[in-house]
Amino acid sequence: MTIISRFAPSPTGLLHMGHAYSAWLGRQRADTWLVRMEDIDTIRCKPEFAVGIQEDLAWLGLNWDGHILFQTRHLNQYNQALTSLQAQGLLYPCFCTRAEIAKAQSAPHAHENIYPGTCRALPLAIRTQRMEAGHPYALRLDTKRACHSVGPLRFFDEALGWVMAEPWRLGDIVLARKDVPTSYHLCVVHDDSLQGVTHVIRGEDLREATHIQVLLQALLGYETPVYVHHKLLLGADGKRLAKRDKALTLQALRVSGLSPDKIIERLRQA
Numbered sequence: 001m002t003i004i005s006r007f008a009p010s011p012t013g014l015l016h017m018g019h020a021y022s023a024w025l026g027r028q029r030a031d032t033w034l035v036r037m038e039d040i041d042t043i044r045c046k047p048e049f050a051v052g053i054q055e056d057l058a059w060l061g062l063n064w065d066g067h068i069l070f071q072t073r074h075l076n077q078y079n080q081a082l083t084s085l086q087a088q089g090l091l092y093p094c095f096c097t098r099a100e101i102a103k104a105q106s107a108p109h110a111h112e113n114i115y116p117g118t119c120r121a122l123p124l125a126i127r128t129q130r131m132e133a134g135h136p137y138a139l140r141l142d143t144k145r146a147c148h149s150v151g152p153l154r155f156f157d158e159a160l161g162w163v164m165a166e167p168w169r170l171g172d173i174v175l176a177r178k179d180v181p182t183s184y185h186l187c188v189v190h191d192d193s194l195q196g197v198t199h200v201i202r203g204e205d206l207r208e209a210t211h212i213q214v215l216l217q218a219l220l221g222y223e224t225p226v227y228v229h230h231k232l233l234l235g236a237d238g239k240r241l242a243k244r245d246k247a248l249t250l251q252a253l254r255v256s257g258l259s260p261d262k263i264i265e266r267l268r269q270a
Contacts, residue, residue: 004198005030010038011049014249015056018233024267026201027062034195035064040071056250060260071187078182081190081220090146093127093137094119114171140172150218158228167215189213193222204229
């Protein structure tokens with residue numbers, strides 16, 4: 001079987017060793033290895049970071065196949081997928097502010113970080129009235145209804161074997177906002193299908209997201225790839241390397257004089 005995988009960073013900063021580890025593993029495993037720029041967050045994503053990512057990968061000798069896919073160039077396709085879900089009656093407008101959601105999540109018996117479904121049962125007349133009045137809203141997936149429409153689902157995780165999907169664990173996720181007309185979950189399943197990805201190789205912090213992504217694949221008629229969730233590299237403080245914590249970048253390591261061979265050797269020993 002030909003293995004097609006991808007490395008899909010968000011150009012919101014430069015790559016660090018954690019990114020390099022994921023990219024290196026993917027390149028090692030894949031017959032065809034693609035690079036995708038998940039740049040739908042147009043406020044935080046910067047062209048210079050996209051250029052820097054490509055420079056880092058080339059410096060490490062992690063050469064990709066074909067052209068780089070930039071998600072901002074495929075917004076019309078994501079909108080078509082959104083329209084398909086809407087036609088199935090699986091989306092609803094959510095008018096809740098972040099403060100209102102946080103308050104609802106703090107109530108007894110509420111699940112932290114799971115949307116409580118406040119707007120799910122709003123009558124059509126009220127939804128229409130608020131939308132026509134220009135109230136800001138997001139489009140959420142009615143996850144429970146979506147699960148009923150497709151029935152039981154499962155996916156293959158190389159570390160765990162066959163796993164029964166439990167999409168409700170992520171609640172009614174947002175699939176579009178006024179300022180961002182699509183979402184990570186929708187884009188990733190669309191792009192994996194578009195690019196013929198057979199194996200998704202990514203960090204174990206994204207394992208939970210697989211449950212909702214498998215549901216979206218079923219709803220949109222996409223094939224479900226094999227999932228490989230690798231360990232995360234940790235810093236000296238025991239926390240996973242992350243851009244928001246200003247993890248040392250590959251660019252900084254390059255400037256310090258560290259060679260690509262030394263970096264690759266560290267990745268092999270990780």
